[in-house]
Amino acid sequence: MSDGVRVPLPIVLIGPMGAGKSRVGHRLAASVGAPFVDTDTRIVERYGPIDEIFDREGEEYFRIVEREVVAEALREEAVISLGGGAVLHPDTRDDLADLQVVWLKVSPEAVAPRLTGGTRPMLTEGGMSRWTAILEARAPIYRELADYDIDTSRRSVARIVDAITERFTGGRR
Numbered sequence: 001m002s003d004g005v006r007v008p009l010p011i012v013l014i015g016p017m018g019a020g021k022s023r024v025g026h027r028l029a030a031s032v033g034a035p036f037v038d039t040d041t042r043i044v045e046r047y048g049p050i051d052e053i054f055d056r057e058g059e060e061y062f063r064i065v066e067r068e069v070v071a072e073a074l075r076e077e078a079v080i081s082l083g084g085g086a087v088l089h090p091d092t093r094d095d096l097a098d099l100q101v102v103w104l105k106v107s108p109e110a111v112a113p114r115l116t117g118g119t120r121p122m123l124t125e126g127g128m129s130r131w132t133a134i135l136e137a138r139a140p141i142y143r144e145l146a147d148y149d150i151d152t153s154r155r156s157v158a159r160i161v162d163a164i165t166e167r168f169t170g171g172r173r
């Protein structure tokens with residue numbers, strides 16, 4: 001357990017859809033007693049459901065709104081979970097260059113059951129082959145930005161939280 005451990009903030013989670021950014025971020029924040037920000041949740045609070053934004057206004061508009069919310073969030077001393085495509089914005093990549101960034105990795109086999117029943121608009125057509133194509137396009141960006149990466153495919157959320165905590169505290173407990 002890592003309760004009461006002080007980690008330097010912000011810590012930002014990036015990676016593909018279904019890697020566990022939202023879930024791990026929530027648990028990491030609770031574990032270290034830090035505020036938690038999920039930028040998709042903020043978008044939904046302000047602009048409504050993400051699939052409806054895509055339907056109504058398209059991806060390009062979503063990315064503009066997302067950038068605004070991400071820019072604000074990255075100024076907070078919090079654990080921050082981004083949406084998988086937030087790194088597509090060059091200003092976000094600039095911001096992340098100076099921050100502590102964790103890339104949550106996941107294999108296609110492990111992610112498939114995590115994505116079933118979801119409403120992610122990027123996956124409404126094409127399913128897993130689309131997920132894989134999107135990851136291939138974005139992986140170089142995730143790699144470039146990450147200070148630490150961890151494969152979540154066969155790890156529990158608790159183990160992932162402990163690994164991230166250890167990385168950013170040098171194992172001090």
Ligand SMILES: Nc1ncnc2c1ncn2[C@@H]1O[C@H](COP(=O)(O)OP(=O)(O)O)[C@@H](O)[C@H]1O
Pocket residue numbers: 015016017018019020021022023024114115152153155156157160
């Ligand atoms: N390490 C894990 N092992 C098993 N299931 C997980 C793990 N991390 C997340 N999940 C599940 O996978 C789904 C997607 O997780 P989520 O945190 O929304 O991913 P992201 O925010 O990266 O898209 C959720 O149902 C979540 O409970």
Ligand SMILES: O=C(O)C1=C[C@@H](OP(=O)(O)O)[C@@H](O)[C@H](O)C1
Pocket residue numbers: 015016017018021022040050082083084085086120121122
């Ligand atoms: O990868 C993407 O382009 C997206 C990822 C989603 O977030 P998660 O990565 O948390 O699923 C959400 O921001 C939106 O549906 C677009």
Ligand SMILES: [Mg+2]
Pocket residue numbers: 021022023040081082083
């Ligand atoms: Mg998420």
